[in-house]
Amino acid sequence: MADYDVIVIGAGPGGYVCAIRCAQLGLKTACVEGRETLGGTCLNIGCIPSKALLHASHEVHEMHENFAKMGIMAGTPDIDWAQMKSYKDDVIKSNTTGIEFLFKKNKIDWLKGWGSIPKAGEVKVGDKTYTAKNIIVASGSVPASLPGVEVDEKTVVTSTGALELAEIPKKMVVIGAGVIGLEMGSVYARLGAEVTVVEYLDGITPGADAEVARQFQKMLSKQGFDFVLGAAVQSATPKEGGASVTYKLKKDDSEHTVEADVVLVATGRTPFTDGLGLADLGVEMTKRGQIATDAHWKTSVDGIYAIGDAIKGPMLAHKAEDEGMAVAEVVAGKHGHVNYDVIPGVIYTWPEVASVGKTEEALKAEGRAYKVGKFSFMGNGRAKAVFASDGFVKMLVDKETDRILGCHIIGPSAGDLIHEICVGMEFGAAAQDIALTCHAHPTFSEAVREAALACGDGPIHS
Ligand code: FAD
Numbered sequence: 139m140a141d142y143d144v145i146v147i148g149a150g151p152g153g154y155v156c157a158i159r160c161a162q163l164g165l166k167t168a169c170v171e172g173r174e175t176l177g178g179t180c181l182n183i184g185c186i187p188s189k190a191l192l193h194a195s196h197e198v199h200e201m202h203e204n205f206a207k208m209g210i211m212a213g214t215p216d217i218d219w220a221q222m223k224s225y226k227d228d229v230i231k232s233n234t235t236g237i238e239f240l241f242k243k244n245k246i247d248w249l250k251g252w253g254s255i256p257k258a259g260e261v262k263v264g265d266k267t268y269t270a271k272n273i274i275v276a277s278g279s280v281p282a283s284l285p286g287v288e289v290d291e292k293t294v295v296t297s298t299g300a301l302e303l304a305e306i307p308k309k310m311v312v313i314g315a316g317v318i319g320l321e322m323g324s325v326y327a328r329l330g331a332e333v334t335v336v337e338y339l340d341g342i343t344p345g346a347d348a349e350v351a352r353q354f355q356k357m358l359s360k361q362g363f364d365f366v367l368g369a370a371v372q373s374a375t376p377k378e379g380g381a382s383v384t385y386k387l388k389k390d391d392s393e394h395t396v397e398a399d400v401v402l403v404a405t406g407r408t409p410f411t412d413g414l415g416l417a418d419l420g421v422e423m424t425k426r427g428q429i430a431t432d433a434h435w436k437t438s439v440d441g442i443y444a445i446g447d448a449i450k451g452p453m454l455a456h457k458a459e460d461e462g463m464a465v466a467e468v469v470a471g472k473h474g475h476v477n478y479d480v481i482p483g484v485i486y487t488w489p490e491v492a493s494v495g496k497t498e499e500a501l502k503a504e505g506r507a508y509k510v511g512k513f514s515f516m517g518n519g520r521a522k523a524v525f526a527s528d529g530f531v532k533m534l535v536d537k538e539t540d541r542i543l544g545c546h547i548i549g550p551s552a553g554d555l556i557h558e559i560c561v562g563m564e565f566g567a568a569a570q571d572i573a574l575t576c577h578a579h580p581t582f583s584e585a586v587r588e589a590a591l592a593c594g595d596g597p598i599h600s
Contacts (some may be wrong), residue, residue, distance in 0.1 A: 144469060145261045147253045147414065150178020152446025152458030153276030159208050159466035161244035164600045168270070169246055170253035170528050173236040176241065179447070180455040183298045188321055191301065192225040192486050194329035199488065204525050215320060217329060219306055226301070232531050254415045258441045272441055272469045275429060276462065277414060279447035283548050284313065286373035287403050293381040294374050294401045297322060301422035307331045307399035313371050315342035317485050319404030320358065324487045326400075327362050334364040334370055334396060336385050343485065347497040347546040349532065354491055354548055359527060361488075362527040369394075374401045397563050409448045424450060434474070437466040443469070457481050480563045484553035489529045492552035494560050495544030507537035511569055511593030513585050515549045517600045520580035527549035531589035533559070533569055540568035540593065551582050558586055569593035 144160045146153045146588040147315040149171035157169040175182060201215045241248055243546075254478040255275075281296035283289070286334040291299035299321045306329045312319040315337035335342070342365065343351045355365060369385040371394070381401045382479050386393050409428045416423070422430040422438040429444035431437055437444050443465050446458030457476075464474030487493040501508045515521040521529075528547030535542050546557040562572055572590035577583050 139309060140259070140269040140271050142166050142247075142268060142270040144168075144272045144274060144466075145249070145253075145268060146276055147255075147261065148178060148276035148446070148448075149173075149176040149237065149248070149451045150278045150280055150446060150458060151180045151455040152278070152462045153178065153274070154241070154462075155459040156274055156276060156445065156462030156466050157246045158240055158244050159463045160469065161246050163466060163470040163472070165466075165470060166371075167244075167246045168249050168268065169241070170249040170251065170261060172250075175230075176237040176248065177234040178231075178276075180458075181233045181237070182230060183301060185455050187230055187301045188297070188318075189486055191325045192321060193580070194222050194225060195325045196488055199328040201365065204406070207525070217306065219329075224303070233579050238321060252271065252413055254413055255419060255442065256415060258419065258439050272443065274435075274440065274465055274469070275411070275414065275416075275437075275444040275448060276446045276458065277410050277448045278458075279453055280410045281403065282406045282408040284371060284374075284403055284405050287313070288373075288375055289403060290376045293376045293379075293399065294403065296403055298404045300400075303400060305399075305594035309380075309398045309400075310334070311336060311374075311381075311396055311398040311401045313374065313383065313401065314404040314406070315339075315365065315367075315536060316344065316404060317404065317483075319402060321486055322402055322404065322523035323363065323382040324358075324361075331399075332364070333362065334366060334398070336366045336383065336396075337367050338368070338370055338388075340368045342367075343491070345497075346491070347493060347532065347544075348499055348589075350491060350493070350546045350548050353529070354485075357489065357548070358487070366394075374403065407447065407453050411448060426450075434468050435461060435470075451478060452481060452483065454481065454483065462483070475489055477564065480560050482553075482556045482560055486531070486553060489526060489549045490552035491546075491548045493544070493546040494556055495542070496534060497544060497546065498532075501534060501543060506543070508543060509535050509537050509540075509569075509593050511535065511589045511597075513588035513592055513597050513600060515585055517588065517597070518580075518582060518585045520582055521550055521585070523580070524550065526582075531555070531585045533572075533586075533589040533593055535569045535593045540570050542567055542569060542572075545586075545589075547586070549582065549585065553588050556582055558583060 143165035146169040160167040312323045368388040372384045445461035467474030481496040521527045534544040569590040577587045591597045
């Protein structure tokens with residue numbers, strides 16, 4: 139008899155959620171984690187610490203920009219950076235220990251150490267080998283490297299180093315205008331750094347709806363961001379007291395160098411599968427280094443499954459979690475399912491940017507007949523009251539059926555507002571269904587309803 143029904147390798151949002159669901163479904167479950175704490179990239183060095191710093195720095199921004207307008211005379215805020223980092227560490231700790239509690243509650247064994255799979259049905263941790271009917275690999279991802287860029291995690295940093303800087307930089311260069319670069323750039327811009335973003339493409343947030351991306355760039359520029367687009371970074375080198383970045387502009391091949399106290403390399407992440415022994419087992423990989431899986435997260439080797447950042451698809455915590463729950467159902471003999479067409483994406487800057495479903499560019503490329511319903515937060519009373527009226531909701535619906543195909547929001551609480559649309563899309567809703575639903579006043583969500591109204595007879599407040 140096997141030691142376990144399931145051994146999950148990796149305790150990030152994919153792995154720990156999977157382990158909990160397996161245990162809830164009555165499977166004897168263990169989870170292997172090599173890090174000192176549970177929660178993976180997300181809780182330790184990703185989603186959670188970055189949101190803590192975004193929250194703290196947003197409060198600083200509010201003090202500078204809006205407090206006096208509301209008659210709150212707080213003066214210039216004094217920033218105790220050590221205390222801000224310690225607040226961030228407390229937030230991490232309360233989350234990671236929360237997962238430990240959930241493991242105990244669900245009787246999941248945490249096998250501490252780095253795991254490998256000597257053969258199907260076996261997992262080795264340290265010098266112990268455990269047997270399992272099913273193995274689920276949720277080993278996550280690590281920052282991608284860039285040729286010519288020497289990361290020392292002090293002055294040339296990945297997102298991990300950016301969460302732990304010794305001091306708030308006066309000048310920061312961010313390589314890559316994706317989600318992580320813009321979020322961490324926002325933290326330091328709000329804390330007073332001069333931030334320059336160097337991006338290879340001609341626009342920011344690749345893959346986003348182009349209209350939203352343009353508006354977002356304008357808003358970040360107003361907040362002091364400087365963008366160098368169409369620029370191929372040649373090198374980034376730590377040097378005494380800082381670092382320098384050299385890039386070539388694609389338009390004329392001219393070479394430029396910028397100096398900064400800190401350079402953040404945020405050019406994406408790559409699956410992490412080192413040390414698992416997958417090649418020896420004959421587990422098929424994709425050309426991009428991801429573990430290849432079928433529609434039920436099964437790898438090419440029987441009894442081994444994979445989920446999360448280690449496989450294809452958006453590298454997002456909630457995508458990993460959904461796969462974790464679904465694969466648990468599969469190994470328990472049920473029917474796990476993830477709808478990859480309805481996975482929201484959020485950028486937690488101010489304002490937030492959120493999207494789900496198709497972009498306008500994708501619909502054009504498909505030749506699909508669609509309608510656009512747009513509503514500006516200028517017409518939303520609540521947004522005006524909190525100085526957040528820059529931005530809009532853009533809904534894309536099928537021209538004939540009015541069915542929602544996508545939604546893109548730039549504005550206050552966009553990351554929460556988008557879920558109304560996610561639920562609508564799961565139920566096959568039309569814009570009319572949202573438009574006919576009573577929305578509480580005054581809420582930001584009225585802007586979503588107005589965008590839905592704009593797909594039909596027109597919004598009220600514009
Ligand atoms: P991970 O969270 O990477 O966890 C994998 C775990 O497996 C790690 O703890 C690792 O130590 C362990 N492991 C690996 N190999 C072994 C082994 N052989 N033995 C034992 N243990 C092993 N996503 C969002 O959705 N929202 C956000 O706001 C967001 N913000 C982010 C901000 C930053 C700065 C970063 C870096 C990422 C962010 N992400 C965000 C992405 C998110 O963190 C990942 O998509 C998510 O963590 C992936 O989950 P996972 O379970 O697949 O892997």
